[in-house]
Amino acid sequence: MKTVTGIGQASWDYLGLVDEYPSGDTKKEVLQWEEQGGGPVATALVTLQRLGVQTRFHGVVGDDREGDRIRESLTDEGVDVSGLRIREGSASQVAFIVIEQGSGKRTIFWRRPTGPPLEPEEAGALFLEGADFLLLDGLMAEVSIHAARKARSEGVPVMIDAGRVREGMLELARLSDYVVGSEEFARDLGFDGDTEAFRHLLWKEGFPVTTITLGERGSITFNNDEVFRTEAFRVDVVDTTGAGDVFHGGYIYGLLEGWELRKTVIFASALSALKCRFMGGRRGIASLSEVMEFLRERNAPFFSSP
Amino acid sequence: MKTVTGIGQASWDYLGLVDEYPSGDTKKEVLQWEEQGGGPVATALVTLQRLGVQTRFHGVVGDDREGDRIRESLTDEGVDVSGLRIREGSASQVAFIVIEQGSGKRTIFWRRPTGPPLEPEEAGALFLEGADFLLLDGLMAEVSIHAARKARSEGVPVMIDAGRVREGMLELARLSDYVVGSEEFARDLGFDGDTEAFRHLLWKEGFPVTTITLGERGSITFNNDEVFRTEAFRVDVVDTTGAGDVFHGGYIYGLLEGWELRKTVIFASALSALKCRFMGGRRGIASLSEVMEFLRERNAPFFSSP
Numbered sequence: 001m002k003t004v005t006g007i008g009q010a011s012w013d014y015l016g017l018v019d020e021y022p023s024g025d026t027k028k029e030v031l032q033w034e035e036q037g038g039g040p041v042a043t044a045l046v047t048l049q050r051l052g053v054q055t056r057f058h059g060v061v062g063d064d065r066e067g068d069r070i071r072e073s074l075t076d077e078g079v080d081v082s083g084l085r086i087r088e089g090s091a092s093q094v095a096f097i098v099i100e101q102g103s104g105k106r107t108i109f110w111r112r113p114t115g116p117p118l119e120p121e122e123a124g125a126l127f128l129e130g131a132d133f134l135l136l137d138g139l140m141a142e143v144s145i146h147a148a149r150k151a152r153s154e155g156v157p158v159m160i161d162a163g164r165v166r167e168g169m170l171e172l173a174r175l176s177d178y179v180v181g182s183e184e185f186a187r188d189l190g191f192d193g194d195t196e197a198f199r200h201l202l203w204k205e206g207f208p209v210t211t212i213t214l215g216e217r218g219s220i221t222f223n224n225d226e227v228f229r230t231e232a233f234r235v236d237v238v239d240t241t242g243a244g245d246v247f248h249g250g251y252i253y254g255l256l257e258g259w260e261l262r263k264t265v266i267f268a269s270a271l272s273a274l275k276c277r278f279m280g281g282r283r284g285i286a287s288l289s290e291v292m293e294f295l296r297e298r299n300a301p302f303f304s305s306p
Numbered sequence: 307m308k309t310v311t312g313i314g315q316a317s318w319d320y321l322g323l324v325d326e327y328p329s330g331d332t333k334k335e336v337l338q339w340e341e342q343g344g345g346p347v348a349t350a351l352v353t354l355q356r357l358g359v360q361t362r363f364h365g366v367v368g369d370d371r372e373g374d375r376i377r378e379s380l381t382d383e384g385v386d387v388s389g390l391r392i393r394e395g396s397a398s399q400v401a402f403i404v405i406e407q408g409s410g411k412r413t414i415f416w417r418r419p420t421g422p423p424l425e426p427e428e429a430g431a432l433f434l435e436g437a438d439f440l441l442l443d444g445l446m447a448e449v450s451i452h453a454a455r456k457a458r459s460e461g462v463p464v465m466i467d468a469g470r471v472r473e474g475m476l477e478l479a480r481l482s483d484y485v486v487g488s489e490e491f492a493r494d495l496g497f498d499g500d501t502e503a504f505r506h507l508l509w510k511e512g513f514p515v516t517t518i519t520l521g522e523r524g525s526i527t528f529n530n531d532e533v534f535r536t537e538a539f540r541v542d543v544v545d546t547t548g549a550g551d552v553f554h555g556g557y558i559y560g561l562l563e564g565w566e567l568r569k570t571v572i573f574a575s576a577l578s579a580l581k582c583r584f585m586g587g588r589r590g591i592a593s594l595s596e597v598m599e600f601l602r603e604r605n606a607p608f609f610s611s612p
Contacts, residue, residue, distance in 0.1 A: 022413060096415070106331065108332075111338075
């Protein structure tokens with residue numbers, strides 16, 4: 001059985017469904033309100049668990065109610081949380097996510113953990129033991145760079161989930177084997193829709209294989225000279241929260257299976273689309289049999305790829 | 307000792323401070339996150355308690371964590387919650403309030419209780435016993451109209467906190483002795499800044515004494531032929547959440563003291579301004595000595611009024 005180690009964010013998410021995202025200084029009635037575990041790395045690991053991959057999470061929470069919920073939401077899925085540190089007297093990562101009915105748009109208000117980030121020495125000597133893959137989101141820059149270097153020296157492949165260009169992000173990208181990032185991240189780097197110019201920029205910056213997710217417009221993957229696009233699967237979108245996180249989980253699954261890149265990206269897109277049919281980052285994460293059935297139903301080019 | 311009965315909303319508020327209210331479909335980091343009791347009637351009663359007035363709250367919560375917090379936040383202040391009903395298997399009123407740093411603007415995402423509203427028979431025969439005043443916010447229309455009629459027949463003065471023109475609101479206004487409403491409420495009624503036209507409209511609609519709060523632009527009060535404006539006190543505004551609720555509490559205090567209307571409104575404005583120096587609806591609610599000291603410091607026309 002394959003094992004994936006993740007270092008990064010775990011959040012406790014409050015979700016509110018509204019008919020329309022409001023302008024400021026008004027009152028808006030929420031039609032549906034719920035709570036769910038979230039956070040880029042944590043949700044990607046939950047995705048891998050549902051696909052049958054063993055995972056370990058390293059990160060921090062506070063000693064608060066949300067920290068307890070975050071831990072439970074991971075252990076309930078079988079994620080190994082022995083690397084989850086509790087920061088006494090501090091608060092956990094939380095978010096309030098406004099979901100606009102019918103549009104698939106979500107606005108995320110998030111607060112990072114108030115305690116100190118995970119330290120490189122806390123990741124310990126063993127965080128890569130038996131690991132087949134390392135996933136980072138780069139929010140805790142120091143421990144992430146430490147971990148990426150160590151993985152590199154041990155031959156463990158690394159993916160960075162790149163949300164924005166933050167401190168340490170470019171160094172992390174160069175230390176990684178896969179950069180899977182958002183459109184905002186690509187724009188931060190200078191992407192203006194000109195694919196060839198962006199391919200050249202990534203090459204100049206020393207980026208590895210890079211996939212940029214574009215929501216309902218699918219994704220673009222840059223692999224040296226090769227550039228390919230994939231379409232997003234059409235589903236009845238309830239909420240796109242966590243769509244990117246689930247994409248990362250699916251992407252890693254494909255890589256662990258040894259699939260070709262295009263097949264891997266199609267698989268990740270299918271998982272991501274299935275998630276969007278439900279509110280919150282995790283409720284809609286499909287099992288392996290569900291996503292395979294969906295790919296068959298849609299006659300996806302998945303089965304014709306190596 | 308005077309007693310005020312309130313029937314209406316009690317909320318558990320999550321508050322997030324941001325540098326700027328974001329446009330939709332983005333991620334915004336929250337600088338400060340906290341939780342606090344809220345809700346129009348509940349916060350007005352807490353205001354009265356801090357001024358030394360005895361209060362009783364009637365409303366509903368769910369059997370959830372937020373319901374427990376709502377109850378505690380009231381009993382901690384000395385509010386009598388024997389009229390607070392727990393709806394089994396339902397969720398309490400909650401809100402997420404986005405506070406924009408420096409601007410005093412707040413955007414409220416709120417979810418009403420998911421259980422059934424308070425029924426007229428649940429208010430019981432005794433909800434007005436010993437009451438010197440009744441405060442309503444009209445969200446639960448049926449019980450509010452029942453209570454207003456009963457108060458009228460027993461000679462207990464009634465104030466309606468009018469947020470918007472909802473079902474039953476006009477009937478409630480006519481049954482009340484005081485309508486204290488927001489600018490949105492006035493606009494719903496047709497107020498376009500023409501004070502004389504609005505005075506005529508209120509008279510035609512059979513409204514009693516009506517005060518419209520205008521945030522940093524103060525307030526306008528309509529009392530038959532008399533119309534007067536008051537200025538808002540200038541303070542370093544952190545958060546305007548609950549400013550209206552605290553205004554209602556202060557207004558009732560002045561009426562119970564037998565103060566003239568203008569003096570009452572100045573007192574309510576001072577309390578409201580003091581609240582705005584702190585985050586959340588309740589932390590900044592002043593005591594009687596604090597507000598009196600503030601009024602003296604500012605040389606407010608409070609002391610020259612009858």
